[in-house]
Amino acid sequence: MGFFSRNKQKKSGLDAKSRLKLVLYSEHQGLPPETIEQIKTDIIQVISKYVDVDIDNFDIKISPDGKLAGSNGPALQANIPIKERKIKRI
Amino acid sequence: MGEVIVVTSGKGGVGKTTTTANVGTGLAKLDKKVVLIDMDIGLRNLDVVMGLENRIVYNLVDVIEQKCKINQAFIKVKGYSNFYLLPCAQTRDKTSVSPEQMKTLTDTLKKEFDYVILDCPAGIEQGFRNAIAGADRALIVTTPEVSAVRDADRIIGLLDANEVKRYDLVVNRLRMDMVKRGEMMSAEDVLEVLSINLIGIVPDDENIVVSTNTGTPLVGSESLAGKAFMNICHRVIGEEVPFLDLNKKGNFLSKLFGKK
Numbered sequence: 001m002g003f004f005s006r007n008k009q010k011k012s013g014l015d016a017k018s019r020l021k022l023v024l025y026s027e028h029q030g031l032p033p034e035t036i037e038q039i040k041t042d043i044i045q046v047i048s049k050y051v052d053v054d055i056d057n058f059d060i061k062i063s064p065d066g067k068l069a070g071s072n073g074p075a076l077q078a079n080i081p082i083k084e085r086k087i088k089r090i
Numbered sequence: 091m092g093e094v095i096v097v098t099s100g101k102g103g104v105g106k107t108t109t110t111a112n113v114g115t116g117l118a119k120l121d122k123k124v125v126l127i128d129m130d131i132g133l134r135n136l137d138v139v140m141g142l143e144n145r146i147v148y149n150l151v152d153v154i155e156q157k158c159k160i161n162q163a164f165i166k167v168k169g170y171s172n173f174y175l176l177p178c179a180q181t182r183d184k185t186s187v188s189p190e191q192m193k194t195l196t197d198t199l200k201k202e203f204d205y206v207i208l209d210c211p212a213g214i215e216q217g218f219r220n221a222i223a224g225a226d227r228a229l230i231v232t233t234p235e236v237s238a239v240r241d242a243d244r245i246i247g248l249l250d251a252n253e254v255k256r257y258d259l260v261v262n263r264l265r266m267d268m269v270k271r272g273e274m275m276s277a278e279d280v281l282e283v284l285s286i287n288l289i290g291i292v293p294d295d296e297n298i299v300v301s302t303n304t305g306t307p308l309v310g311s312e313s314l315a316g317k318a319f320m321n322i323c324h325r326v327i328g329e330e331v332p333f334l335d336l337n338k339k340g341n342f343l344s345k346l347f348g349k350k
Binding site: 011012013014016017019020021023024027 | 234235236239240243244268269271272273274275276279282283
């Protein structure tokens with residue numbers, strides 16, 4: 001029994017390779033966290049001129065699959081919830 | 091004009107110093123003029139691995155601070171006409187030297203030597219920047235483990251960013267028994283992940299420990315690691331050498347019949 005179950009077990013060498021490929025992919029595609037943070041701050045600043053942004057739920061990330069954004073490669077995805085429409089008078 | 095080669099890895103303990111000692115000694119055996127520089131200021135080890143620890147008078151920091159002439163700091167390796175070690179300081183730290191000073195030093199040395207080989211410290215901070223400052227090419231050492239390979243990938247990125255455009259991979263401490271069982275990445279797996287040029291595969295070999303114990307690099311010996319390191323040396327000087335067949339039954343059989 002031990003013999004059969006051992007044969008079915010996934011070999012750890014394959015695990016190592018696939019985990020490495022994944023982590024390196026995201027490291028290569030990813031912008032440095034401080035840059036992402038800077039982009040986030042800038043976007044909030046711009047949009048806040050017009051509407052009230054729900055900053056707590058604001059999310060921005062690089063996605064390896066950019067199909068939704070119409071890209072064959074990666075895409076920058078931002079989720080920007082708005083609290084309420086705020087009309088600013090200039 | 092010679093070449094400045096930095097031996098680097100990111101991760102510690104993967105065999106940078108062993109590789110530096112063996113590749114350097116192998117190139118000297120091939121009648122090249124070679125100088126090794128230990129860049130791991132404060133944690134020097136190339137001297138003990140080379141068996142030269144009792145002959146240190148001056149060191150790299152003394153040379154940089156012009157407390158001695160460069161020839162005074164060289165330790166000549168016995169048995170070779172043109173093979174030296176420039177040890178580093180043990181009681182100082184990485185900030186005692188700047189990348190600019192290192193570049194000036196290696197630029198001078200490569201006029202005199204065929205190969206200037208730098209043993210880079212682990213990490214990607216100043217010690218690393220000092221070591222790569224004047225490098226023409228790099229040997230990136232890794233083992234077939236996720237942590238070492240990931241760090242090697244990071245090093246590749248940093249070498250690219252710092253205009254070290256030529257680098258080759260050494261996969262060290264490969265255990266064929268584990269690869270066969272599927273419990274270790276093969277050299278091919280590592281290459282597939284990193285996609286850079288492979289210059290050597292060194293099997294895990296207990297003779298390495300023995301050679302370190304006595305301070306005599308085993309490159310060129312009949313051991314598998316000795317052969318693997320010598321092959322790396324041939325490839326460094328541009329010769330094409332086939333990779334060792336680590337699957338050879340011979341090793342197993344010779345063990346079985348007690349041959350040496």
